[in-house]
Amino acid sequence: MDLLSARGVHVHFGGLRALDGVDLSVPPGSIYGLIGPNGAGKTTLFNCISRFQPYSAGAIHYRGRDLGALGPHDAMGLGMARTFQNINLFRSRSTLDNILIGMHARLGNPLAAMLSLPSGRRREGALRGRARQMAEMFGLTDVLDQQVVHLPFGYQKRVELARALASEPTLLLLDEPVAGCNEEETRELCEIVRAINRDLNVTVLVVEHDMSLVRAICDEVTVLDFGRNIARGAPVEILNHPAVVEAYLGETVAPHA
Amino acid sequence: MRRRLMVAIVTCLAAASVTLVDTARAQAPGVSDKEILLCSYQPMTGKESTYFRMGKGADVWYKHVNEQGGVHGRKINFKMVDDQYNPSRTTVVVKEFVERDNCFAIANPLGSAPTAAVIDYITENKVPLIGAGTGAAKNLEYPSRYVFPLYPSYKTEGQDLVRFAKEELGGKTVSLLYQNDPSGKTHIEGVESVLSKYGVQLVAKEPYEKNELDVSAQVIKMKALNPDVHLCSCAPEHAARFFTERQKLGWKAPVVVVFFGQSPKVVELAGKEAVEGAYFSTIFRRPSSPDPQMRQFVSLLKKYYPNEEPDAIHMWGYAGAQVVTEALGRLPRETSKITRDALVESLETIRDWKGGLIPSVTIGKGNAPEHFLIREMSWLQVKNGDFEVFTPKWMK
């Protein structure tokens, strides 16, 4: 069974049909790509899945559970975590705090935490330990106490990933993770995503424009245009699919793609 | 080295605190051979600051007395502090008066709510509170011998308003515009207490807030009910707004305004025509009266506060201050015999005193209700933009 599936999802903004009956099925354990021209509805679908966007018709199921009635804050509790297109960190906080906030779903009884009751303090200690492990895994130990806004771009990207993974999700949603990254940064990120997928056993759904990333890591790709599915398949097939080339890639595909 | 420094600091602090705390002297607080300290909270700034005129009026009289050599050679040190008409500030200010400054008495302060906030504290500390500018029942009926109210209760005035409407103007129905505060509410109480006695019907009572921009909604509504007489329990500015709106709507019913709305400001702000013919109650003579006391007031105010136009509210302070200095003059001359209780007793000796702006002052023995400095009210009518004395039939 699919980990995540969408059937006939519709979203309208006024008269504009952002999603016009889109289907998607993400098998567990895969790295799945979602591509398409600007305005095709990728981000809208992505937001429907992460519950930031309500949809008017259709259904989205995650592990067989209908997401329709849930809010964005419910997603993480179910095991979905996301990153944002432009890095969206808690800028005034330290790296450690950012990761700790990522573990919010495991906070336990908020009253115990607020009043520093013994049970709350024990749990807080455990969370901090786990957050440090997370930071170490992403090479962030040195900047644990630094305010994230002062960190270099690459570090911020990693903090965001560490924060998303701190909740130990089964599905990681990445929104254009390499926008604004160069070659090398892109390759580095590919490595990280592959490692996350392989070592932590996390399924990944990624929205991306950068075909090098898509080709390098995705097991399967769905292409959207004008709010509809136009193709689905392995990256190599997709990149040569006439409809995709026509709608999205254009004749002059970037030299490295 | 550091220890020595600490010792020095602690010593200094201790010394300072001793001088701050221990200003107790042999005689009563605030009295020396040279000086008597009287204190007053006033709305010098803030939303009610036009009432600071009262403080200025009192100040005029004390300045004059000091220029004449003071009372028994003691100068009056009249200390006014700004409480912005905010009771929470008044509490701080008065605590300062009593505990830090050692004021002999609280004289001629202003405000219903500010006074209500501190009256418990003042009387607990047995400090005389003389001539406060408040008409709220809570303050005037206060069960303490240390409280000397300035002017009659707004309740009494409210009763007089109804009597005036009925007996003088022949009104069977009246409407009332009132300020939504203790003054207005006490007026309502008075008005309602005598409606059946005079057979008058109150067809509308509409409140306004002090910061309200216009009173058109209220005036339109009351006019529609067509009362015979309209009563206005309004401060001068709001009375002026009322008259402007009334004129606009062409409402002709006669109007009677309470004494704290009696001010040349009403005519100045609303214009002569709008106010023409309106009746005002008053606790003083009009400023243009030829009476020598009034002439002295006008000239002294001009002397010390040349920018002020003489007004009833100045007189609240001025007239009250005259009673205070009269009582101080009746105290023994020896500093050691002057006490706060002696001042209370001295005030209570005043009988039918005619030396001031108030035509006649008689202070009884007992608690606040016996202690009024002013008991009588009289009436004025606006003619050609000026206040003329008006004598109702029942006074003739």
Next chain:
Amino acid sequence: MSERGWQITLTFLAFGALLALPAAIPSFYASLLAFMFTYVIAAVGVNLLTGYTGLVTVGHGGFFAIGAYTTALMAKHLGTSVVPGLVAGTVLAGIVGFGLGIICLRLGGAFLAIATLGFALAVGAVLNNWSIFEGREGIQLGKNSVAGLGIKDVGFYYVGLAVMAIVMLASWSIIRSGVGRAFVAMRDSERAAEAMGINLRLYKTVAFAISAAMTAAGGVLFAHHNRYVSTETFGDTWLSVDFLTAVVVGGQASLFGSALGAAFVVMVPYYLGELRDFAYVLNGVALIAVLVFAPDGMAGVLARLLRRVLGRTAREVAPVVDPVSVGRG
């Protein structure tokens, strides 16, 4: 000693000094300080909402009033004094705060500010017009007592100090817990906070409720300090504006800053009071001077001073806007 260690040590020293202070000053000043404590408590409450959670309120005078009137009515009709008033006032304000939080859920920035302002003025209007509150005429409270024992200025000073300590401790405990992190997360980015599983509805309303309850505790003490409540004090916006000013001047998201800011809004007008109109000018100039020369508040200046004294480089710099990352946002 670490910077944090220094902060804790200094806090203890400050409280120690406050404990000893009444022995060295006339009771009048103890009373004035107790008056200031009520503002500190309110400012700590406002700071939790405005400084930490980023929800600007110009309406906490309303909660202050709820606290004050709850205890005033109880004192008048049930003969209770400070402690029962504190319990009832904070609970009631907490409930009302929760409700206001629900109404204001979708609001931010200036819109929230105006909505909360509307709340405060509406509370003032109710107090002014519903006769049990006795409007501008006001309600007088009897002499203060705790557990049946009468207390005067110095006694009340210690009551105020104790309540202030409890409120600050509670605030500190919340801020450093996961809940406090969630508050700050909402301030920094609502979207990201939601994505991290923070229930915005719940946490915003809870922040409102806690903050309202704390502010109301200040109001309860205020009523007993003045022994009088009247719409003349609670009917307009100045209390709310004072609390907000205290938070901005003292330092947003700083407990110590709340204390400094409250001292500023109480003491500056107090000492300038006799200058009348000129006091307004100086007060305004002082306010602007703090904003221009200490953008992160008085607490920020002191923290920098402390660091300089300790000879450390800035570790936790104030959230300066980094132009490059703004371009990405």
Next chain:
Amino acid sequence: MLSLEAVEVGYGQIKALKGITLRVSDGQIVALLGANGAGKTTALRAISGLLRTSAGSISVDAVRLDRLAPEEIVRRGVVQVPEGRRVFAGLSVLENLRMGAYCRDGSIADDLERVYRYFPVLGQRRRQAGGSLSGGEQQMLAIGRALMARPKVLLLDEPSLGLAPKLVAEILKIIRTINADGVTVLLVEQNAYQALSIAHYSYVLRVGRVVLEGTAEELKDRNDVVRSYLGRQAAG
């Protein structure tokens, strides 16, 4: 000619540019490459006067630009298309374009014609709000808006960011056309290969310094070197 001589820029104590020197000759497309945090955007902001330089000089045709206000710099023909497009969402397309010509007096009809020629879609949507355009159209509007100022030098900050590959190719093609029509271009790009494909000359920045420069051919020949410089994280 636009030239930067030993320019330094700092945020507080951190120096984002540690003395960079670069030249953009008339009629050329010059690419400014480098990893995130290398200082590319900082350099553009310094040229446009949004950031103050702490040392060095920036000049165009021997006129000093540093110390001038941003509007003075635009008036001297150096105009930037900011990263992330930043069109005025609530203004119509036409109003956006008029704002591009803010510094100029006189008729703008010819310039509008020119922009509509480059981007016919803008002509069709001139009454529509800027915010209602798609991402690619907004990028066109951002470039068109800058062209309204009749720039001698056009500064482009990551024009391909967030665009589909097909659109990226289209934008690059237009940049080349604009250049061919006589506008000098300084192009900041993440995507080195795409930038190199149209640039006459390139500079590579790393942690606030120029570490490599040359024509596109020269840099392509040293592919490995480029890669190592563009790639390594600029950890702070």
Next chain:
Amino acid sequence: MLAQQIVSGLATGSLYALTAIGIVLIFRNTRTINLAQGDFSMIGAFVALVILEHSGGSLVVATLVTIVAVTALAVVVERLIMRPIEGSDWLTLFTATLGVFYILHGVAGWIWGRDTKSFPALFSSAPLSIGGTLISQAHLFNILVAAVVGGILYLFFRFTKPGIAMRAITEDPVAAQLMGIPVRSIVLLTWAVGGVLAAISGILLAPLVYVSTQMMDGVLVKGYVGAVFGGLYSLPGAVIGSLIIGVAENLAGGYLGAQYKVTIAFVLIVLVLALKPRGLFGGKARREI
């Protein structure tokens, strides 16, 4: 009575409108909720009064001098106080204008005292009758001026270069700078226009609410509520919002009881915001402020 209440309400609302416009104008371009907007008007009223007393009563001269003086005041406030903290969060900017509020209140009280002063009426007190409802000439003139000012501003923002530039700055100040729009000058111009509006409003209000340091206190809060009603970004919204408040107040005063009159605006604004978080004319969400 209903018609009269509505007309009188519109008249009162029009008193709020110019202040609301001034607030929106400055807020849009600087994210500053200007608490001193009312005090600009108050200072203006005092200046006009002084000029009238010393120039033998020429209203035209007084108006012109007042506009120049208040505009200069607004410019000084921008240069000396607001510019050094430009770019701060809106709460800091807001608090700074509170400081300006204190200063102007104090200065006015210091120079002119705390008494309420009368201001010569511009029009005869005889009201006009429109279909049986009465409106004073002063109120009618005030409505006309508000409408004309609103119209001029609409044309200014729609068709002139500085006007469109102001809107551009509202959208994105950095991009505006990069297009060569002199942002600082335009911000200064915004404050200056705010000053002009305040001066006009001060002179129009002075005969109606009289001249005192606290003459604008009631107007200011309602001006805000009006501005927020209209969404804080919209000028027509601010005018309509102000008129709605004026009418709602009078209707509440006339039919519910006068004690509800001053409260109704605040209850309404809380309700409106709970249902429409961006005001009645707020449109879609903008950048967080």
